Amino acid sequence: MSKRTERLGWVWGLGLAGLLAAAPAHAQVPAAKEAGAVVAAVTEMSIRDWLERLHEASRRRAYIGTFVVSSGSEMAVSKIWHVSDGVQQMERIETLTGAPRTTLRRDDEVLTFVPDQKLVLKERREALRLFPDLLRAPGQKIESFYSARALGIERVAGFDAMVVDFIPRDHLRHGYRIWSEKNTGLVVKMQTRNAEGRVLEQVAFTELQLDAPVRMDVLARQMENTAGYRVIQPEWRKTTPEAQGWRLKTEVPGFQSMSCHTRAEPSAPSTVQWVFSDGLASVSLFLETFDPRRHTKEATAADGATHSVSKRVGDHWVTALGEVPAETLGLFIQALERTR
The missing domain is CATH 2.50.20.10 (Lipoprotein localisation LolA/LolB/LppX)
Structure with a gap:
């Protein structure tokens, strides 16, 4: 925990x-x-x-x-x-x-x-x-x-x-x-x-x-004071969903887009994180290219108040994560649309 x-x-x-x-x-x-x-x-x-x-x-x-x-x-x-x-x-x-x-x-x-x-x-x-x-x-x-x-x-x-x-x-x-x-x-x-x-x-x-x-x-x-420690700093770059080729066909009631970042590391595939909030709860969408070696099973999971839903969307793999019901995350995934 x-x-x-x-x-x-x-x-x-x-x-x-x-x-x-x-x-x-x-x-x-x-x-x-x-x-x-x-x-x-x-x-x-x-x-x-x-x-x-x-x-x-x-x-x-x-x-x-x-x-x-x-x-x-x-x-x-x-x-x-x-x-x-x-x-x-x-x-x-x-x-x-x-x-x-x-x-x-x-x-x-x-x-x-x-x-x-x-x-x-x-x-x-x-x-x-x-x-x-x-x-x-x-x-x-x-x-x-x-x-x-x-x-x-x-x-x-x-x-x-x-x-x-x-x-x-x-x-x-x-x-x-x-x-x-x-x-x-x-x-x-x-x-x-x-x-x-x-x-x-x-x-x-x-x-x-x-x-x-x-x-x-x-x-x-x-x-x-990081002496004696190996420092790892993932590189997240600010972007927009439009620049990454994504949009929502329909809004999820109450939630607004707040930020969008990309992460690119030599040892990992590029990932987009798109964050939404209703002013209290937040939801993150993690978007990456589908890889059959890693993305083997669509799943829904719960950990306390946090739910996650992982699903293939076209040629991409989407993981929705947030302190909201799984149904809410499902609406985000259903609304996702690739624009290019």
């Missing part, structure tokens, strides 16, 4: 880490009335109100914590150090279970250290955030596809947290239940749920220190 652990750590740092910083004026009401007052205040906010607080709420927030990611019978534990100066954000995530692995991030720059192999993977991951795209997607009508509902206050990791559901309005996306520390807005727990309300994946802090003494210069030196 290392990839999931890294991604969800990124969620704490640059996405959910302030998503629910709401109604500070109600933080001082008496305890007996507090839950009702918070629910009333939160109910008045639209989902866009919530999401538009995303970038500002996580600024200038420093913390250290231990969080657990669970999916089915699997569980992974990691420790995170996070800091922001209002402009730049940095964090370190260290796995405490499974194979040792440390991930350091400066905004979208990511270095993953694998000590057992003396290997460092250096990447840029602009598409990894869970809620990355609302503010970059003009005309995004997210209210047509989700609603927000306040549920009350619960205690998580020693902190009182507001609980809010993000509810999908159709069957093409999952829902989210989020616990937000009531004073700072930091998300201390999150569940991804299917249409029946079953928890597909959960991440929660078990220990948290707010306003911790995390220093950017220290994390920056750790990122630069």
Whole structure:
């Protein structure tokens, strides 16, 4: 579960880490009335109100914590150090279970250290955030596809947290239940749920220190200290679907095209990654030339909240991947069309 652990750590740092910083004026009401007052205040906010607080709420927030990611019978534990100066954000995530692995991030720059192999993977991951795209997607009508509902206050990791559901309005996306520390807005727990309300994946802090003494210069030196490691840096180049000869015949409701990159390595065939988002969930299409030696079986797979669908489309092999139902991925593949 290392990839999931890294991604969800990124969620704490640059996405959910302030998503629910709401109604500070109600933080001082008496305890007996507090839950009702918070629910009333939160109910008045639209989902866009919530999401538009995303970038500002996580600024200038420093913390250290231990969080657990669970999916089915699997569980992974990691420790995170996070800091922001209002402009730049940095964090370190260290796995405490499974194979040792440390991930350091400066905004979208990511270095993953694998000590057992003396290997460092250096990447840029602009598409990894869970809620990355609302503010970059003009005309995004997210209210047509989700609603927000306040549920009350619960205690998580020693902190009182507001609980809010993000509810999908159709069957093409999952829902989210989020616990937000009531004073700072930091998300201390999150569940991804299917249409029946079953928890597909959960991440929660078990220990948290707010306003911790995390220093950017220290994390920056750790990122630069690759001595004794072999550094691998896959080359992704920005492009457009049109330039690569692809388009969608029909749109998948709610999803907008956000980015497109190609990767070309001497030891691997050229791959196109086309990323979509509905403002909450994201989907990636990986497109490559069909190779019967490698692409032997079409398949659908699930890993917690993440589904993947692999299928041949003409002379190409397509893998759709995202935290959405498999049906949604199928619609993307059905809509794909080669233009040359």
